[in-house]
Amino acid sequence: MRFLGSLLLVAATAQAHYTFPRLVVNGKGEDKDWTTTRKTKNADTKQGVENAASADIRCYQQANAGAISEVPAGATIHYVSTQQINHPGPTQYYLAKVPSGQSASSWDGSGAVWFKIATTMPTVDKNKQMTWPGQNEYKTVNVTVPTATPDGEYLLRVEHIALHMAMQANKAQFYLACSQVKITGGGSGSPGPMATFPGAYKSTDPGILVNLGSIAPESYQPPGPAVWSG
Numbered sequence: 001m002r003f004l005g006s007l008l009l010v011a012a013t014a015q016a017h018y019t020f021p022r023l024v025v026n027g028k029g030e031d032k033d034w035t036t037t038r039k040t041k042n043a044d045t046k047q048g049v050e051n052a053a054s055a056d057i058r059c060y061q062q063a064n065a066g067a068i069s070e071v072p073a074g075a076t077i078h079y080v081s082t083q084q085i086n087h088p089g090p091t092q093y094y095l096a097k098v099p100s101g102q103s104a105s106s107w108d109g110s111g112a113v114w115f116k117i118a119t120t121m122p123t124v125d126k127n128k129q130m131t132w133p134g135q136n137e138y139k140t141v142n143v144t145v146p147t148a149t150p151d152g153e154y155l156l157r158v159e160h161i162a163l164h165m166a167m168q169a170n171k172a173q174f175y176l177a178c179s180q181v182k183i184t185g186g187g188s189g190s191p192g193p194m195a196t197f198p199g200a201y202k203s204t205d206p207g208i209l210v211n212l213g214s215i216a217p218e219s220y221q222p223p224g225p226a227v228w229s230g
């Protein structure tokens with residue numbers, strides 16, 4: 001029975017991980033996985049990033065993508081997830097504008113260029129478990145690209161932070177991807193505050209090193225800068 005128990009545990013763990021290979025814009029997804037979303041290093045293993053200060057926290061990419069998605073400002077977007085997003089934790093979206101003279105197809109996203117456009121907060125369900133919007137779905141939560149976002153090429157970064165083991169240092173798991181996008185029909189907003197990846201997160205941030213059993217849902221502090229809503 002002991003053997004069976006550990007087999008089941010291994011199976012559950014393997015199923016619990018995920019990648020986000022397709023961006024969906026106003027209901028229309030990428031034709032194939034990793035077309036405008038940069039293929040991540042965990043495309044096969046599905047392992048999350050555990051070191052919030054590592055270079056992989058930016059895009060976790062193994063390669064640039066071949067194309068760029070057009071994203072109208074004001075569009076509703078989400079990502080397809082390869083497995084059910086069954087761990088508790090927030091989903092966050094960031095944008096970084098490609099510097100002039102460079103392309104979203106090749107720019108590396110370095111510098112203090114990343115601003116957050118969305119995060120999610122937990123509630124407590126009837127079993128007294130903390131749950132987040134989008135939990136247990138096969139897609140990430142929807143976000144609206146702020147209409148004030150200036151036109152141009154950007155990297156779009158999605159992350160889901162799995163917090164089921166986050167009471168231990170460096171045991172939060174970051175599932176993330178970056179897509180190459182071109183925002184059209186946008187506005188004249190001034191996005192900010194800006195952050196770097198790595199740099200935006202520390203392993204000791206209260207939203208990363210956290211025991212979900214010991215905090216109230218409204219006191220959860222998602223890591224990174226404040227949301228820019230346009």
Ligand SMILES: [Cu+2]
Nearest residue numbers: 013016017087
């Ligand atoms: Cu998992």
